[in-house]
Amino acid sequence: QVQLQESGPGLVKPSQTLSLTCTVSRGSINSGGYYWSWIRQHPEKGLEWIGYIYYNGDTYYNPSVRSRVTISLDTSKNQFSLKLNSVTAADTAVYYCATGRESFDPWGQGTLVTVSS
């Protein structure tokens, strides 16, 4: 089964861009049929699906962040990335990468991103 690992800054200033990378191991990111998703969990709260990118590059985003988000693939590094711009404190959360579209399995371990000056 593929394994996923998030990486990126743990602290982002308000109005700046949050950038995270998910490294995929034990599998190829451009294998047919895989959806690669980002999901976040606000402190002490529930889960929110952010969006996915298909192995062919097609994307779909949650309307709650659609105007601010970009998910992209880097097949040379077997990675996919999340960029969320114009962040505010409301974007403080644990960010997970995961495989899937309607259901998600497996997940990365998650990375906490705090938005603060």
Next chain:
Amino acid sequence: QSALTQPASVSGSPGQSITISCTGTSSDVGGFNYVSWYQQHPGKAPKLMIFEVTDRPSGVSNRFSGSKSGNTASLTISGLQAEDEADYYCSSYTTDSALVVFGGGTKLTVL
């Protein structure tokens, strides 16, 4: 406010069975067989326990089972064990443009 409604907490004694409900609408839970359940221990990532309402991924104990009636899905855990104490989240495909919605989570306490 989450799109799917779950009880905030449930509890049970070792060996007992418990059921966690997940209520949505005909636009999500009631309209499609794409309900999933996740288990999350403190400080850990969620783990898929049930997908497509009733199916278990390889390696998940058969003590976990899923079902659906109308707009409400349910997760049943039989033969409760101490290690089952965790937060549980449901999710569903939705015709809302959000595509996937989650419940607010249920904290399971094993007494």
